[in-house]
Amino acid sequence: MFLAAIFLILAVVLTPKAATNFPFFLQIVIYGIADGAIFALIALGYTMVYGIIELINFAHGDIFTLGAFMSMPLISAFGLSEGQSSGVVVWLLLLVITVIVMVINGGVNVLIERVAYRPLRHAPRLAPLITAVGVSFILEGIMYVWRGASNVHYPDLLPDTRIPLIGSASLGVKDIIVIVTAIVLVVLLTIFIGGTRLGKAMRATAQDREAAQLMGIDINRTISATFFIGAVLAGAGGVIFGLYFNSVRFDLGFEAGLFAFTAAVFGGIGNLQGAALGGLFIGLVQAFATANFLPGGAAVSDIWVFMILIIVLVFRPTGLLGMQVPEK
Amino acid sequence: MNRRNGRAALTTDTAMRWASGWFQSRNRTIYTLLIIGALLYPSLMDIVTGGEGNHWIGTAAFAGVFVLLAIGLNTVVGFAGLLDLGYAAFFAIGAYTYGMFASGQLLASPLHHEFHIPFWVMLLVGVFVAACFGIILGAPTLRLRGDYLAIVTLGFGEIVPRLVQYLGAGSPIGNWTGGVNGIAAIDPPKLPIILTGPWFGLGTPFGVVKNFDFFNPLAYPLDFYWLMAILIVVCIVLATNLQNSRIGRAWMAVREDEVAAAASGVNTVAIKLTAFAIGASFAGFAGAFYGAQLSLVSSDNFEFIVSVTILIMVVLGGMGNIPGVIVGALLIYTTQYVVLTNLPDWTTSLATAVGLTGLNQAHGDWVGLHDEVQRLNYLIFGVILVAVMVLRPQGLFPSRVREQELEKGTEEQAVFDLRAEET
Amino acid sequence: MSAAPTGKTPSSPADGIVLQLDQVTKRFGGLTAVDNVSFQIRRGEIFALIGPNGAGKTTLFNTVTGMYKTTSGTIVFQGKDITGLKPYRVAGLGIARTFQQIRLFSYMSALDNIKVGEHHRMRARLWDSLFKTPRARREEREVEAKAMELLKFVGIEDQAYNYARNLPYGHQRRLEIARALATNPSLLLLDEPAAGANPQEKRQLMELVERVRGQGITILLIEHDMKVVMGISDRILVLDYGERIAEGKPQEVRTNPRVIEAYLGKSA
Numbered sequence A: 001m002f003l004a005a006i007f008l009i010l011a012v013v014l015t016p017k018a019a020t021n022f023p024f025f026l027q028i029v030i031y032g033i034a035d036g037a038i039f040a041l042i043a044l045g046y047t048m049v050y051g052i053i054e055l056i057n058f059a060h061g062d063i064f065t066l067g068a069f070m071s072m073p074l075i076s077a078f079g080l081s082e083g084q085s086s087g088v089v090v091w092l093l094l095l096v097i098t099v100i101v102m103v104i105n106g107g108v109n110v111l112i113e114r115v116a117y118r119p120l121r122h123a124p125r126l127a128p129l130i131t132a133v134g135v136s137f138i139l140e141g142i143m144y145v146w147r148g149a150s151n152v153h154y155p156d157l158l159p160d161t162r163i164p165l166i167g168s169a170s171l172g173v174k175d176i177i178v179i180v181t182a183i184v185l186v187v188l189l190t191i192f193i194g195g196t197r198l199g200k201a202m203r204a205t206a207q208d209r210e211a212a213q214l215m216g217i218d219i220n221r222t223i224s225a226t227f228f229i230g231a232v233l234a235g236a237g238g239v240i241f242g243l244y245f246n247s248v249r250f251d252l253g254f255e256a257g258l259f260a261f262t263a264a265v266f267g268g269i270g271n272l273q274g275a276a277l278g279g280l281f282i283g284l285v286q287a288f289a290t291a292n293f294l295p296g297g298a299a300v301s302d303i304w305v306f307m308i309l310i311i312v313l314v315f316r317p318t319g320l321l322g323m324q325v326p327e328k
Numbered sequence B: 001m002n003r004r005n006g007r008a009a010l011t012t013d014t015a016m017r018w019a020s021g022w023f024q025s026r027n028r029t030i031y032t033l034l035i036i037g038a039l040l041y042p043s044l045m046d047i048v049t050g051g052e053g054n055h056w057i058g059t060a061a062f063a064g065v066f067v068l069l070a071i072g073l074n075t076v077v078g079f080a081g082l083l084d085l086g087y088a089a090f091f092a093i094g095a096y097t098y099g100m101f102a103s104g105q106l107l108a109s110p111l112h113h114e115f116h117i118p119f120w121v122m123l124l125v126g127v128f129v130a131a132c133f134g135i136i137l138g139a140p141t142l143r144l145r146g147d148y149l150a151i152v153t154l155g156f157g158e159i160v161p162r163l164v165q166y167l168g169a170g171s172p173i174g175n176w177t178g179g180v181n182g183i184a185a186i187d188p189p190k191l192p193i194i195l196t197g198p199w200f201g202l203g204t205p206f207g208v209v210k211n212f213d214f215f216n217p218l219a220y221p222l223d224f225y226w227l228m229a230i231l232i233v234v235c236i237v238l239a240t241n242l243q244n245s246r247i248g249r250a251w252m253a254v255r256e257d258e259v260a261a262a263a264s265g266v267n268t269v270a271i272k273l274t275a276f277a278i279g280a281s282f283a284g285f286a287g288a289f290y291g292a293q294l295s296l297v298s299s300d301n302f303e304f305i306v307s308v309t310i311l312i313m314v315v316l317g318g319m320g321n322i323p324g325v326i327v328g329a330l331l332i333y334t335t336q337y338v339v340l341t342n343l344p345d346w347t348t349s350l351a352t353a354v355g356l357t358g359l360n361q362a363h364g365d366w367v368g369l370h371d372e373v374q375r376l377n378y379l380i381f382g383v384i385l386v387a388v389m390v391l392r393p394q395g396l397f398p399s400r401v402r403e404q405e406l407e408k409g410t411e412e413q414a415v416f417d418l419r420a421e422e423t
Numbered sequence C: 001m002s003a004a005p006t007g008k009t010p011s012s013p014a015d016g017i018v019l020q021l022d023q024v025t026k027r028f029g030g031l032t033a034v035d036n037v038s039f040q041i042r043r044g045e046i047f048a049l050i051g052p053n054g055a056g057k058t059t060l061f062n063t064v065t066g067m068y069k070t071t072s073g074t075i076v077f078q079g080k081d082i083t084g085l086k087p088y089r090v091a092g093l094g095i096a097r098t099f100q101q102i103r104l105f106s107y108m109s110a111l112d113n114i115k116v117g118e119h120h121r122m123r124a125r126l127w128d129s130l131f132k133t134p135r136a137r138r139e140e141r142e143v144e145a146k147a148m149e150l151l152k153f154v155g156i157e158d159q160a161y162n163y164a165r166n167l168p169y170g171h172q173r174r175l176e177i178a179r180a181l182a183t184n185p186s187l188l189l190l191d192e193p194a195a196g197a198n199p200q201e202k203r204q205l206m207e208l209v210e211r212v213r214g215q216g217i218t219i220l221l222i223e224h225d226m227k228v229v230m231g232i233s234d235r236i237l238v239l240d241y242g243e244r245i246a247e248g249k250p251q252e253v254r255t256n257p258r259v260i261e262a263y264l265g266k267s268a
């Protein structure tokens, strides 16, 4: 019902734009979805960590940036550079690099959890929130020291080939890669959470930690696994961000994290599909605002994102897809 | 059996009284030290710097702004238990309210008229406007569960600076806020007429009062310093009164158990709204002062990081305990805006002093000591945050509640750990 | 001023009905937790609500106190329709309650817990609180004295300055009752106040319930222990699967075949 209302309003606002110049509209939708796919990858980690230990993990956005930063030396180490013909080898190497980054990233996040959050599990609720902010500063600090304060060029390894669609609209290979990667990862994650023992343990722990423990689930291991997987997804997000935009900066994760968290809440925090949906939605809203489809234009695109977020929460206090919150 | 129970009750009772006595005396000690420090600080700075203390005195007045903000956020987060991640928005609202109505800014707006409403009036107007925004934001959203509220406040905190930036020159409804340039040349405070009679300035015995002249740039920082000190004292008294009142008790009750509070007749939404509005008023108050002292407001000063900084001050100082959050505010302000900002210069001077001037020059990858140290700022601050929180999760000077919470864990967790031992 | 709490002067019609439920139903999705229940409670009586686990007793409390919205039906309290009112309004009108799972303000002193109950009757405005006006001080003193009396009334005055969470279990139960009384109710809902207590404590608690009634406060009591219920209540209502299966004097209910079946059927 509420969902329908939102989409109706959006449709009313957007239809005239789509009607006047459909190819342009389509192009914007493609950009929005590609951006949104990256937000979604970050949002998944946010939502998983929140679901399991109710921590707003402010450092998560920087874990994403870390993924992008770590892949750069690997790219040179594997001898990849711009302007090469993009053969199968390049694709395979990129895949290997991404997997390595994902694993290292996961390891780093597990370590962070161990050092900065686990000692505070029984502490007042805001203490881990502050350490998360601290970790965010540390990660940004490390990347700042490492690559400086300005934008760093990220090697442009993917082909710029674009497949023409209707009129001036076209679909880039890069767009496809970003979107497909995100979809594959989300599907894998869903299968993992739904089907494996560890996935079930994670769901059980998120629902009721005490009961899960009584049933013999190792809480610490489950929480570590959650941080690992969250960082794995964010790491992948970081690499494809670099490949897509070809420019990264040490504090990139700050804003990206903010939007990803917004996406997670928007979809219903703790809810995986919600996070993916929220990410897409935010990507689209930003793209529409930037393209002047929404009143105010690019200057106010973020205002739109947050306004819609607040409105959604006012009418849907648990986000779009919501989360089952047991009354205690 | 009965007697044993009685004894146990008696001992816990004594322990409680002892603890509360200790807490009071500890807080009293903190207050005493703060007052002595505040009184001596200007002279001390003058002596240390050889009569050039003005810069440091002005810095202290700015730190005072953050003390006010921390006291305000503490009512929301510490007393009522509502997580506010966009507190800087209300700070911005206070500052811009003052900036717009005490400068030439609105001449450029569709009103084509500039306003110069006195500082003292605007201080109250800033409070009022910020409180109104607190209510407007809070009314529809305060029924949200904990962290959803946090994200709404975060969203609001993101909207306000962007909106302020947008409403500058070229916005469809005219230039109200000066956009990215902000508002400059904001009026300084003037003493009210009754205080500025012919007798004023003659009163040599009142050394402090004599210098209370906001038009004399040399005396400026000191005036702001004393004004700030007075305002802080007023705010401490008000916040403490609130904490110990009917309203403070209801805040605590809502924080502890909202359902039980409602069942006991507390209008939980209204009481949370009160906390929100009061918190916003403190920020509005601080904002108006800030605009007046800086004589300039710009949206950069109110971004998310400012909200986070204030939250860090509150949590690190000791949530719910007013002297604790004051110390937290002073420590974090000093670390962030004094130590870390000056660290590059200090290390450079140190290197020069010990004869390692070579370090100061850039060669190869080394960008020079100054810049290398500057690069470490984020890292150092982050390490400090994590270290302090891990070592003292309850904050430096927590309220009695937090202290106990940490000692005993929450009820569920206690049971939970016990069973973990058995298996 | 008498030391003990006193009920509100009856503003209701002379028939002395304090609470009246009319075909009240509460559904959770497909589950009907309270099914078309009607009954009346008269002023000054101890009215017990019994039934097997999951019969809907607590749910009924929650609908009366406004924590759940009724699916259908009306609830009238002292001649006023209170269906759908917010919990704090219901409390303000004179219905106080305790919880099956104790819900105290853990990190507040026993005394402060009770003072919260008096919150809605206090007159101090924001202004008074901010500036600690003489009026606020006077009121605070009165409230403190009243809270102390209530602590004495329930017999735990030596715990006044202890955090609620540090009180022994039985004392927490009493404190919860004291907090409810602090709202100055005419009707007090008690959800298994003696659960988990030993026989001696049970007796003491029931004696306390009697004393509360002695102050002119009507009582609606949920209790599992048949002996206790039969001993103390004037009338009993039996719920099973949300439905009212019997109502009447203890003697009548005890011999009612449907009641026996419900209880035996449950345990069989």
Ligand SMILES: Nc1ncnc2c1ncn2[C@@H]1O[C@H](COP(=O)(O)OP(=O)(O)OP(=O)(O)O)[C@@H](O)[C@H]1O
Residues within 6 Å of the ligand: A327, C028, C031, C033, C051, C052, C053, C054, C055, C056, C057, C058, C059, C060, C100
């Ligand atoms: N918030 C809720 N959502 C869904 N179902 C609920 C909810 N509250 C209660 N129920 C269900 O309603 C039924 C009645 O529950 P209720 O707690 O009222 O029983 P009760 O009579 O108080 O039992 P007990 O003696 O165990 O306290 C149960 O089946 C319960 O699972």
Ligand SMILES: [Mg+2]
Residues within 6 Å of the ligand: C057, C058, C059, C100
């Ligand atoms: Mg029950």
